Amino acid sequence: MANDARIVLQQRLTQQLVMTPQLRQAIKILQVSRAELETLVDQELTENPVLEEQQVDEKAEGPAEVPTVDTQNGTEEWQADGEPKVEEREAASVGEIDWKEYAENYSNDFHGSLGHGAASDDEDRRAALENVLVKRTLLPDHLMWQLRLSDFSEQEKEVGAFIIGSLDKDGYLSIQLEEVAFLVDSWPDVAIVERVLARIQEFDPPGVAARGLAESLLIQLRQLGLDGASLPARIVRDFLPMLESRRFDRLARELNVPIEQVAEATKVISVLEPKPGRDFSDADTRYVTPDVFVQKVGEEYVVTLNDEGLPRLRVSSFYRRMLGQNGSPEARGYIQEKMRAAAWLIKSIHQRQRTLYMVTSSIVKFQRDFLDSGVSQLRPLVLKDVANDIGMHESTVSRATAGKYAHTPQGTFELKYFFTSSLRGGHGSEVSAESVKEKIREIIAKEDARKPLSDQYIAELLGKEQIDIARRTVAKYRELMGILPSSKRKQVY
Numbered sequence: 001m002a003n004d005a006r007i008v009l010q011q012r013l014t015q016q017l018v019m020t021p022q023l024r025q026a027i028k029i030l031q032v033s034r035a036e037l038e039t040l041v042d043q044e045l046t047e048n049p050v051l052e053e054q055q056v057d058e059k060a061e062g063p064a065e066v067p068t069v070d071t072q073n074g075t076e077e078w079q080a081d082g083e084p085k086v087e088e089r090e091a092a093s094v095g096e097i098d099w100k101e102y103a104e105n106y107s108n109d110f111h112g113s114l115g116h117g118a119a120s121d122d123e124d125r126r127a128a129l130e131n132v133l134v135k136r137t138l139l140p141d142h143l144m145w146q147l148r149l150s151d152f153s154e155q156e157k158e159v160g161a162f163i164i165g166s167l168d169k170d171g172y173l174s175i176q177l178e179e180v181a182f183l184v185d186s187w188p189d190v191a192i193v194e195r196v197l198a199r200i201q202e203f204d205p206p207g208v209a210a211r212g213l214a215e216s217l218l219i220q221l222r223q224l225g226l227d228g229a230s231l232p233a234r235i236v237r238d239f240l241p242m243l244e245s246r247r248f249d250r251l252a253r254e255l256n257v258p259i260e261q262v263a264e265a266t267k268v269i270s271v272l273e274p275k276p277g278r279d280f281s282d283a284d285t286r287y288v289t290p291d292v293f294v295q296k297v298g299e300e301y302v303v304t305l306n307d308e309g310l311p312r313l314r315v316s317s318f319y320r321r322m323l324g325q326n327g328s329p330e331a332r333g334y335i336q337e338k339m340r341a342a343a344w345l346i347k348s349i350h351q352r353q354r355t356l357y358m359v360t361s362s363i364v365k366f367q368r369d370f371l372d373s374g375v376s377q378l379r380p381l382v383l384k385d386v387a388n389d390i391g392m393h394e395s396t397v398s399r400a401t402a403g404k405y406a407h408t409p410q411g412t413f414e415l416k417y418f419f420t421s422s423l424r425g426g427h428g429s430e431v432s433a434e435s436v437k438e439k440i441r442e443i444i445a446k447e448d449a450r451k452p453l454s455d456q457y458i459a460e461l462l463g464k465e466q467i468d469i470a471r472r473t474v475a476k477y478r479e480l481m482g483i484l485p486s487s488k489r490k491q492v493y
Contacts, residue, residue, distance in 0.1 A: 026348040030355060030396070033403035034291050034309075037349075041311055044345055050319045050338035051345065053311040139171060139208075139280035140164055146203045152196070155186050159196045163209060171208040171277030172216070173197070207276040214240050220272045231257065231265040243269065246488050263491070290407035292360045294371065301371055303361045305353055313346050315339055352400075355392070359400045362389045363418045370418070374410055375438040380431070381419050431467055437477045439465070444483055452486040 032040060045051055143164045152160060162184050166175045177193045184193075200209045206223050210216035217236045218228070226232055234255065235243055242251055243266065252259040293304045323335050363386060369377035383394040390397075401415035420432040443461060447453045453461075455474040462469050478485070 022344045025344065026351065027399065029345075029348045030352045031399040031402060034289055034405075036403075037352075038309060041313070041345075041349075044342075045311070045313075048338050048342055048345075050316050050335065051313060051342040052316045054314045137280060139167065139169075139205075139277045142205075142280055143167075143200065143203055143208065147200070150199065152199075155188055156192065156196050158186055159184055159188055159193055160200055163193075163197055163200055167209060167277065169277055170275040171205065171210075171280075173209050173211050205273070205276045205279065207273055210276070213274060216274070216276060217269065217272050221268075224268075226268070231255070231261060232268045235262075235265055236269060244488075246490055248490075288405045288412065290412055291356060291404040292406045294360065294364055294406055294408040296371070296409060301364050301368065303357060303364060305357055307353075310349075313342070313349070315342050355396065355400045356404060358390045358392070359386060359397055360406055360415065362386045363406075363415065365389070367418050371408055371410060376435050378418070378420060378432045378434045378438075380421065380433075382421075383419060386419075433477070436462070436467060436469065437481055439467070440474060440477055441481060441483070444478075444489070447489075449489070449491040452489040454486050 029037065029040070045053060144161065147157060147160045147164065150160075159180065162180055163173060166180070167173055177190050177197065180193045181188055181190045197209060201207075201219050202223075203209070207216035207220040210219055214236055217240075218233055221230065221233050221236065222228075228234075228237065235251065239251055239254060242254070248259055248262050248266070252262045255262065289309070290306050293306060294301055295304070296302075319335050319339070323332065323339070363381070364371065366381050366385060366389075367379060369379060383397045387394045387397045401419070404415045405412055406415055417434075420434045439462060440458060443453065443458055455478065456471045459469050459471045459474045462474070475485075483489075
């Protein structure tokens with residue numbers, strides 16, 4: 001008997017998170033840095049006519065505070081994991097909201113709540129002023145200024161400008177002189193290019209426009225009055241790889257000079273700049289404005305949010321009045337849509353600040369010893385610890401700490417800095433990786449420069465302090481801190 005073909009109809013009940021544009025925006029606002037948030041708000045102010053900025057000296061037309069997330073609405077829309085909850089009825093319920101009434105009672109003028117602005121008269125509050133970005137002179141601008149002041153022909157200036165434009169961020173010239181001669185419009189001879197390059201190499205900063213490290217160091221030595229016959233110049237020109245490996249005994253034999261003279265020569269070389277363009281790089285210095293301030297008041301640490309620079313948003317009263325007037329369905333629909341977007345933006349910003357406040361407060365609770373005593377007392381901490389403490393999801397804590405900075409009595413740190421892995425300490429205790437790095441740094445700082453300590457010996461010293469750490473872990477931490485191995489730390493004087 002042939003099998004019957006059957007169609008089986010099954011029903012299955014599943015939960016699915018619908019990633020609406022509003023949810024996507026809320027998550028983005030939580031994750032972005034302070035500078036990115038300011039840019040985003042400026043963009044929204046430009047694109048949404050219903051949204052406007054309330055000036056500081058203006059009186060709010062309605063209640064100033066945003067309904068907190070502890071209210072019934074907040075609990076429904078923001079769950080313990082910090083992510084907005086989406087109901088299937090969302091689309092219908094949103095359309096039923098009285099946006100005119102809602103807008104009258106909704107602004108992000110929440111300064112004064114959650115510790116906002118409480119440190120305005122404190123020294124820590126003024127720390128934000130120290131982070132004002134000052135435009136630095138870039139290397140090409142600095143060199144072009146010198147080129148214009150020099151006695152060059154028009155063709156030589158053209159060649160000089162091309163050379164300056166071809167330097168990398170460290171001030172080195174990687175292009176061949178023949179290529180420069182070919183690419184410059186006036187087609188100069190290679191001899192002219194070489195002559196112009198030699199003069200640019202006399203510009204400030206010393207060692208600029210060299211075609212390699214050795215040439216740059218030789219230029220700097222020449223500007224110090226040390227010619228090619230001097231011992232430092234001989235070492236740089238003929239034995240640079242040997243110098244980098246710190247084989248001083250072999251250098252002394254090759255140069256047929258006492259090792260003490262080699263030591264003195266290396267002292268001179270050590271003060272030279274291997275990257276002449278370093279001081280003119282705009283990427284070397286990062287300017288940050290703290291998102292939160294942590295200050296000690298009495299015996300307690302107080303967390304305050306830095307709202308400086310974040311505009312106070314509200315819904316325009318003009319459009320609220322328009323919504324109350326009889327108009328075309330299209331006009332009313334447009335205003336309602338823009339009010340909905342404005343209200344969601346304001347609420348998302350408030351939720352971002354609230355989450356940031358809660359996360360920072362939890363970090364302060366866990367890392368109080370660090371705030372009191374410094375890096376050596378930084379305790380192991382993972383995202384899950386803070387997430388469990390404040391009842392949020394780990395992903396929310398991760399988003400809230402990325403690119404956010406706290407100004408503390410110990411300095412300004414990215415919030416992610418406070419999350420560090422652990423190593424086994426004495427009596428079953430744990431110590432943070434950052435505190436171990438600090439101990440390694442202190443041990444190396446106190447070592448005899450003539451007999452630097454090996455990674456294995458440092459691991460043994462830490463073992464005596466009940467810190468269980470392998471040699472390769474010491475090497476890894478040392479490299480992360482930019483500290484050379486013992487073979488390259490050795491000094492002979």
